[in-house]
Amino acid sequence: MYLIRRFEETLLDMFSAGLLVGTTHTCIGQEANAVGVIAHLDPQRDVVVSNHRCHGHYIAFTDDAPGLLAEVMGRETGTCGGRGGSQHLCRGNFYTNGVQGSILPLAVGIALAERERGEGAVTAVFLGDGTLGQGTVYECLNMASLWSLPLLFVVENNRYAQSTPAELAVSGSIAARARAFGIEAAELDSADVLDVSELAGQAVERVRARGAPSFLVLHTHRFSPHSKGDDTRDPAEIERLRVHDPITIAGGRLDHGVRQGIEAECERQLQAAREAGEAAPAAGAVAVQ
Amino acid sequence: MRERRCVEALNGALHELFERRSDVYLIGEDLLDPYGGAFKVGKGLSSRWPERVITTPISEASLFGVAAGMALRGYRPVLEIMFGDFLALGFDQVVNGISKYREMYNEQVSVPLVVRTPMGGRRGYGPTHSQSLEKFLMGVPNVTMVAASELHDLHGLMVDAVEDDEPVFFIENKVMYGRPNRRPDGGYLDGMRCVEGPGPYPSLTFSGNDFEESAATIVAYGGMVPHALEAAVELIVQQEIFCEVVALSRLLPLDLDPVLESVARSGSLVTAEEGSLTAGVGAEVVARVNELAWDDLRAPARRVAARDGIIPAAPGLEAQTLPGTAEVIEAVLARQAART
Numbered sequence: 001m002y003l004i005r006r007f008e009e010t011l012l013d014m015f016s017a018g019l020l021v022g023t024t025h026t027c028i029g030q031e032a033n034a035v036g037v038i039a040h041l042d043p044q045r046d047v048v049v050s051n052h053r054c055h056g057h058y059i060a061f062t063d064d065a066p067g068l069l070a071e072v073m074g075r076e077t078g079t080c081g082g083r084g085g086s087q088h089l090c091r092g093n094f095y096t097n098g099v100q101g102s103i104l105p106l107a108v109g110i111a112l113a114e115r116e117r118g119e120g121a122v123t124a125v126f127l128g129d130g131t132l133g134q135g136t137v138y139e140c141l142n143m144a145s146l147w148s149l150p151l152l153f154v155v156e157n158n159r160y161a162q163s164t165p166a167e168l169a170v171s172g173s174i175a176a177r178a179r180a181f182g183i184e185a186a187e188l189d190s191a192d193v194l195d196v197s198e199l200a201g202q203a204v205e206r207v208r209a210r211g212a213p214s215f216l217v218l219h220t221h222r223f224s225p226h227s228k229g230d231d232t233r234d235p236a237e238i239e240r241l242r243v244h245d246p247i248t249i250a251g252g253r254l255d256h257g258v259r260q261g262i263e264a265e266c267e268r269q270l271q272a273a274r275e276a277g278e279a280a281p282a283a284g285a286v287a288v289q
Numbered sequence: 290m291r292e293r294r295c296v297e298a299l300n301g302a303l304h305e306l307f308e309r310r311s312d313v314y315l316i317g318e319d320l321l322d323p324y325g326g327a328f329k330v331g332k333g334l335s336s337r338w339p340e341r342v343i344t345t346p347i348s349e350a351s352l353f354g355v356a357a358g359m360a361l362r363g364y365r366p367v368l369e370i371m372f373g374d375f376l377a378l379g380f381d382q383v384v385n386g387i388s389k390y391r392e393m394y395n396e397q398v399s400v401p402l403v404v405r406t407p408m409g410g411r412r413g414y415g416p417t418h419s420q421s422l423e424k425f426l427m428g429v430p431n432v433t434m435v436a437a438s439e440l441h442d443l444h445g446l447m448v449d450a451v452e453d454d455e456p457v458f459f460i461e462n463k464v465m466y467g468r469p470n471r472r473p474d475g476g477y478l479d480g481m482r483c484v485e486g487p488g489p490y491p492s493l494t495f496s497g498n499d500f501e502e503s504a505a506t507i508v509a510y511g512g513m514v515p516h517a518l519e520a521a522v523e524l525i526v527q528q529e530i531f532c533e534v535v536a537l538s539r540l541l542p543l544d545l546d547p548v549l550e551s552v553a554r555s556g557s558l559v560t561a562e563e564g565s566l567t568a569g570v571g572a573e574v575v576a577r578v579n580e581l582a583w584d585d586l587r588a589p590a591r592r593v594a595a596r597d598g599i600i601p602a603a604p605g606l607e608a609q610t611l612p613g614t615a616e617v618i619e620a621v622l623a624r625q626a627a628r629t
Contacts (some may be wrong), residue, residue, distance in 0.1 A: 088394070105356075113361075114362065
């Protein structure tokens with residue numbers, strides 16, 4: 001979690017310093033979801049499909065912060081050679097796309113393929129509360145239920161779709177939407193990675209054992225802007241959210257020395273990743289004869 | 290031997306592919322026997338391979354992505370979209386997914402899916418079930434678009450499509466299904482010499498005078514192919530004007546070679562399509578020919594297409610909207626008049 005946090009803070013710093021172009025969507029404050037769910041997935045067998053806010057999922061699943069940093073830096077050594085940027089990533093069994101609602105159908109197709117292959121793979125698809133406005137979500141809940149797909153839907157409800165609060169975009173109950181399709185659904189309002197992990201572990205196990213979809217609603221808090229520098233929320237409100245900081249909660253349980261050691265190791269990895277990225281050739285640079 | 294109807298040729302190809310490859314699936318609406326799909330192209334498949342024919346809810350916006358997900362994970366799904374008009378529902382998946390994954394993910398993946406869908410009018414189905422929307426796919430990079438006609442080797446085209454590693458949009462034609470899949474016999478069809486292009490998705494080039502001098506090259510695909518051929522025969526019989534007809538089967542990447550070869554002989558280009566005129570397939574053909582073969586042209590090109598408007602349901606109104614043999618003849622004669 002700390003690596004993800006510092007990775008994204010580094011990205012925002014680099015954007016502010018004019019060292020990066022393009023866009024990014026950070027999950028600062030939401031890290032426990034990525035780590036708590038993906039801890040139960042096997043990167044060799046299982047599949048993760050993610051969205052524009054994908055860095056946490058990517059790092060938790062692939063442990064490839066250097067590849068992602070190089071990708072956002074537009075380097076040849078990036079995850080997709082600089083073609084995808086922050087929100088279009090593919091590595092091994094990890095896929096993201098940047099269009100809300102586009103990824104659900106892809107996840108259904110992947111889960112269908114894995115069901116047919118019969119090797120017990122679970123596909124997890126991450127979506128946000130904003131994506132619940134897309135019609136494809138409900139087409140996909142329907143198909144996942146009808147076809148008994150080994151698919152875990154994870155809704156990270158950070159209560160904002162870009163700048164629009166959920167009260168203006170999401171009616172009724174999120175979990176009940178899944179239950180209406182005959183899909184079991186569970187909700188959690190906690191930033192503690194151990195709570196997320198416990199719930200997600202049970203869900204993943206059931207999806208794998210029963211070959212049927214499951215639906216998690218993780219109520220969460222985004223401390224950072226939707227993208228970068230576009231936060232119109234009251235700073236005092238964001239400050240109040242910080243009691244839900246997963247790093248503080250998990251870090252508080254650690255022995256001081258252990259925590260310092262983890263943080264130092266993450267800083268070292270990030271520094272190495274940044275240096276490697278800076279040394280790598282820029283994608284699209286014309287080769288000198 | 291009775292010629293197979295087009296629907297039988299396509300159906301036979303799918304049966305052969307299902308028999309030969311366990312990675313081929315058919316996905317779409319109303320596919321199960323005894324119904325076997327709205328136009329019966331998938332008939333019999335669900336009886337023989339119930340586990341590989343997946344009948345779906347009415348969810349086109351998602352189905353394209355479902356097929357893409359399967360293709361990313363090593364399967365070869367064939368997605369049946371009941372009417373070509375419904376491509377519009379799935380266009381996000383087409384533009385922001387299917388056409389992007391291979392290149393966007395830096396060549397780490399391929400998306401070997403086939404979207405089969407019928408286009409075309411002349412059945413009285415009205416404005417939302419009669420269109421020819423190929424023009425919208427023409428602007429999508431990194432996909433293959435194949436337009437089947439009743440004169441092409443439909444069995445071969447379908448096998449090529451399913452075995453293609455790129456995403457393939459396989460455009461069928463509603464009028465074609467019930468007609469015989471006529472093939473050249475000894476290199477001739479309807480008295481016209483016919484030469485097949487090389488490679489997968491071969492074009493057919495027809496000539497009434499063994500590729501001697503011709504008055505125009507008529508480029509057509511899909512449902513306009515029989516009209517173009519009929520126009521060429523009528524021009525010979527009634528006016529002794531000899532045209533070549535290039536019947537394309539691969540629209541993307543645009544199969545330009547047979548067009549350029551024919552234009553080099555004729556010096557004149559007429560395109561014929563059932564879709565509406567503006568920004569159509571013909572516009573792209575004309576632009577390419579102008580760029581690459583301007584010196585061969587002795588007259589401005591002319592496009593035959595549907596009126597820019599809806600395709601009405603009533604047969605008389607529909608006929609006023611869609612181009613046919615008469616419009617192709619008229620365009621060739623107009624070229625004759627303009628020829629320098």
